[in-house]
Amino acid sequence: MVVVGNLTAGGTGKTPLTIALAQGLRARGFSPGVVSRGYGGSRRGNRLLDDGSDPREEGDEPCLIRARTGVPVAVGRDRPAAARLLLTQGVDAVIADDGLQHYRLARDVEICVIDGDRRFGNGRLLPAGPLREPPARLATVDFRVCNGGSAAPGEVAMTLEARYVEPLVGAERPRPLAAFAGQRVHAVAGIGNPGRFFAGLRAAGIEVIAHPFPDHHAFAPADLAFGDALPVLMTEKDAVKCRPFAAPRWWSLPVDAKLAPGFLDAVAERLREASRRRR
Incomplete structure (x- = not known):
């Protein structure tokens, strides 16, 4: 054990x-x-x-x-x-x-x-x-x-190494995180330390609109209805809960220890x- x-x-x-x-x-x-x-x-x-x-x-x-x-x-x-x-x-x-x-x-x-x-x-x-x-x-x-x-x-x-992002739905292929450098995105994190996730995106040159949620948050579609067409980047822990109602512009960021x-x-x-x- x-x-x-x-x-x-x-x-x-x-x-x-x-x-x-x-x-x-x-x-x-x-x-x-x-x-x-x-x-x-x-x-x-x-x-x-x-x-x-x-x-x-x-x-x-x-x-x-x-x-x-x-x-x-x-x-x-x-x-x-x-x-x-x-x-x-x-x-x-x-x-x-x-x-x-x-x-x-x-x-x-x-x-x-x-x-x-x-x-x-x-x-x-x-x-x-x-x-x-x-x-x-x-x-x-x-x-x-x-x-x-x-x-x-x-x-x-x-x-924690984050090299690429994966689409939650649709036929798009995974792309390097660096592909979002210089872009403005909605960043969603319902984890114990959301600031670490947001800081990692900013370090990659991404302009972050931060949306912190409580750890283990039970997401609903309204939580991610931001009223624009900007990409949404989220942790892979949040993605497992959001995938059933995901939109094409939503992306998950896997990390490897x-x-x-x-x-x-x-x-x-x-x-x-x-x-x-x-x-």
Whole structure:
């Protein structure tokens, strides 16, 4: 079991890292699967996702993870029970997305994702600050992954790379993000840290009209009725919810987690060591 989480409330890049872990472990001979709480979904109980799963029912992040990786994904409030469903699919490496504080989950590897720009804010626990747990918790995790900013000593550097955009509907082909440089666009982000998305677009030379929404927002067509013909760029997490009513000028921006060399090898070796200890 690999548990991915963070100490701070809000987005730090857990889902892109979870996708990278699933892809990386599969490339290293494992049969990975992902267990998720399914935040934002309306369904109850523990279940396995399939190709027709509705993000409005199952949650946007697990549906995105399944679409990007193709690995088995289980969703449920009872995450240990949901994780057991993955074992019926031949999974030998379970990845828990946002499971660091879910102590009912057994774990072989703990990974804490840190926002390299915001770090730990004022260092106080909720509600006085952004922290779910004290910073001292970092001393007990196996890996600290720093998303953006400058990685501190002992942290694994990670960046999010966005190279191209994909149309939500229609026959247009994906195009480089640079194709929108110099253009004015509506930018839509219902994620934990919308500012990171908007800043990335501006860094690519795009003139951004920012439309931040709450994390896991349940989008409706009226949310994106901007009254003009400008392109709409959104995160891939939002795109999985907007695709059923998408318009031709709407584009999704996939991101890939780029990690320090050797990190995925180190995680795989920790899992192998844990497996040997259980024999």
